[in-house]
Amino acid sequence: DAGVIQSPRHEVTEMGQEVTxxxxxxxxxxxxxxxxxxxxxxxxxLIYFNNNVxxxxxxxxxxxxxxxxxxxxxxxxxxxxxEPRDSAVYFCASSFPGRDxxxxxxxxxxxxxxx
Amino acid sequence: AxxxxxxxxxxxxxxxxxxxxxxxxxxxxPPYLFWYVQYPNxxxxxxLKYTSAATLVKGINGFEAEFKKSETSFHLTKPSxxxxxAAEYFCAVRPLYNQGGKLIFGQGTELSVKP
Numbered sequence: 738d739a740g741v742i743q744s745p746r747h748e749v750t751e752m753g754q755e756v757t758x759x760x761x762x763x764x765x766x767x768x769x770x771x772x773x774x775x776x777x778x779x780x781x782x783l784i785y786f787n788n789n790v791x792x793x794x795x796x797x798x799x800x801x802x803x804x805x806x807x808x809x810x811x812x813x814x815x816x817x818x819x820e821p822r823d824s825a826v827y828f829c830a831s832s833f834p835g836r837d838x839x840x841x842x843x844x845x846x847x848x849x850x851x852x
Numbered sequence: 853a854x855x856x857x858x859x860x861x862x863x864x865x866x867x868x869x870x871x872x873x874x875x876x877x878x879x880x881x882p883p884y885l886f887w888y889v890q891y892p893n894x895x896x897x898x899x900l901k902y903t904s905a906a907t908l909v910k911g912i913n914g915f916e917a918e919f920k921k922s923e924t925s926f927h928l929t930k931p932s933x934x935x936x937x938a939a940e941y942f943c944a945v946r947p948l949y950n951q952g953g954k955l956i957f958g959q960g961t962e963l964s965v966k967p
Contacts, residue, residue, distance in 0.1 A: 768953030834953040843895035
């Protein structure tokens with residue numbers, strides 16, 4: 738069974754450019770989460786969805802960040818325009834709390850470097 | 853509000869020594885509890901979870917954790933550290949009253965293993 742799939746694994750871009758990170762959750766999972774991890778701030782929850790609907794986006798740092806989930810098998814996190822302080826590892830995770838204890842299954846992450 | 857506290861952001865042990873990583877949570881009702889491990893350049897993976905079935909939980913790679921309600925703790929232990937255990941470890945909680953999927957993570961503890 739495939740896990741959570743994220744792309745790209747690595748992205749290097751210049752300040753001001755648009756960045757799009759992609760995530761495919763585990764089939765059947767109805768929750769999807771976007772996290773950001775940095776040395777300074779640790780693991781931060783940015784936004785999460787339930788059945789493709791955003792539930793809590795209070796962790797999204799500012800309007801430059803947006804996330805969508807057009808269907809149950811795909812989500813994007815977009816940063817426009819990007820800034821050097823956005824450099825981090827972005828993780829996507831999914832879960833199905835209605836069936837079990839609700840543990841999160843994480844992807845391998847997308848490492849973003851903004852120059 | 854729910855919170856998770858991991859005592860010690862860095863723990864260093866010698867190979868073969870006992871590993872003890874501390875986690876305390878704040879909740880009036882015992883929640884679901886989890887330990888995740890993150891190896892360098894990888895995503896978080898589930899190490900073990902507490903679901904109220906048993907207070908002593910065994911996980912992968914020889915790790916175990918004991919739920920102590922009176923102490924609101926869920927410390928992670930391993931009798932004998934191996935070099936391959938060097939990683940970052942996260943404790944997380946999902947309140948039982950929260951039927952949503954959100955987990956609350958601690959700040960993480962980086963484990964170093966000296967030869």
